[in-house]
Amino acid sequence: MTCPPGSTIGAYLCQAGQVLRAAAIDQPRYEARLLLAHALGTTQDALLRNPRAEVPAEAAARFGQSLKARLDHTPVAHILGRQGFWTLDLAVSPATLIPRPDSESLVEAALEAFPDPKRPIRVLDLGTGTGALLLAVLAERPAAFGIGLDRAPEAAALAARNARENGLADRSAFLAGDWAAALDSAFDLVLSNPPYIERDAIAGLMPDVARHEPALALDGGADGLDAYRAITAALPALLAPGGVAVLELGQGQRAAVEGLARGAGLEPAGCRADLGGIERALLLAKGGLAKKPFVGPAPAH
Incomplete structure (x- = not known):
C-alpha cells in the first residue's frame, strides 16, 4: 500500500481493491471492505457511510498487514478469526x-x-x-x-x-x-x-x-x-x-x-x-x- 499518512477510507478502499484485483482475488472490493472494517474495528456499512474519514496510523498498519496476508492467499476467515x-x-x-x-x-x-x-x-x-x-x-x-x-x-x-x-x-x-x-x-x-x-x-x-x-x-x-x-x-x-x-x-x-x-x-x-x-x-x-x-x-x- 502506498497511501500517504492521513489518507481517507475511500482512498484505502480504492487502492486495496486495485491491488487485490491485480492478484486475481475474487470479489476484491468486498474483501477490501471486510479487511479495512476489521482493521478499524467497525462495520462495512460504517465505512460506506463515511468514506472521507481519515484512517488512523495504527489501523492503517493493521490493514497493511491483513492485505499482505491476503495477497499470500491466507483465507479472509483466518485473518478475521x-x-x-x-x-x-x-x-x-x-x-x-x-x-x-x-x-x-x-x-x-x-x-x-x-x-x-x-x-x-x-x-x-x-x-x-x-x-x-x-x-x-x-x-x-x-x-x-x-x-x-x-x-x-x-x-x-x-x-x-x-x-x-x-x-x-x-x-x-x-x-x-x-x-x-x-x-x-x-x-x-x-x-x-x-x-x-x-x-x-x-x-x-x-x-x-x-x-x-x-x-x-x-x-x-x-x-x-x-x-x-x-x-x-x-x-x-x-x-x-x-x-x-x-x-x-x-x-x-x-x-x-x-x-x-x-x-x-x-x-x-x-x-x-x-x-x-x-x-x-x-x-x-x-x-x-x-x-x-x-x-x-x-x-x-
Whole structure:
C-alpha cells in the first residue's frame, strides 16, 4: 500500500481493491471492505457511510498487514478469526476447516429428518472442526444434546469455545478422538463432513485451501473415500434404531459412498443438493425411516 499518512477510507478502499484485483482475488472490493472494517474495528456499512474519514496510523498498519496476508492467499476467515455459518458466528483457526455455505445443506437435511423441535434427540458430529454442523442443529432443536468429536485436540477445544460463545455449551460436549473409537453410545442423528479430497489432488486446489487449511481435514486418501470407509463401518453401532446419518459428499462421490453404506447394512435415503446443484448431503438410515428424497436446497432460512 502506498497511501500517504492521513489518507481517507475511500482512498484505502480504492487502492486495496486495485491491488487485490491485480492478484486475481475474487470479489476484491468486498474483501477490501471486510479487511479495512476489521482493521478499524467497525462495520462495512460504517465505512460506506463515511468514506472521507481519515484512517488512523495504527489501523492503517493493521490493514497493511491483513492485505499482505491476503495477497499470500491466507483465507479472509483466518485473518478475521471469524466465519458466519447458518445463524452462528464462529471462531476459526488454522487447526480447522473453514465452514462453508455448501455445508448448510447438511443442516437442512438433518432438520427435515427431525422436524419436531421438542423431540429430545441425541446428536453426534464426527470430525466436528469448528463445531459448525452440531451447533447449527442444536440452535434449531432446543431439546437436543450433542457430542462433537475431532482427531485434532485444538479443533475440539475451538468447537467448545464456539459452543460457549453461542450459548450452547450446556447442551454439548467436545472430545478428541479417532472417529468413533472413543464412544460407546447410540445416537439419533450422526453428522459428518469428513476429509474427502483425493490425496494427489490436494496440491492442485486453490492456494487458499491447499496452503492454509489443515491436511487432516482435506486428505481422504488415494481415492478420497478412506474416511467414508471408517464412518460407514462404525455407523451401525453408533445409530440408534431408526437413527439417521447425514454425510457431506465431494462432487461425484454419491454412488461410491452409498455402496459403502449398503455394504454396512445401512439404507441410503436420498441426497440434498447444495446451492450450486451438487449432491452434497447424503442421508443414510438405520431402519424405520421412510425413504423421502432430498433433491435440492431448501428455501432460505
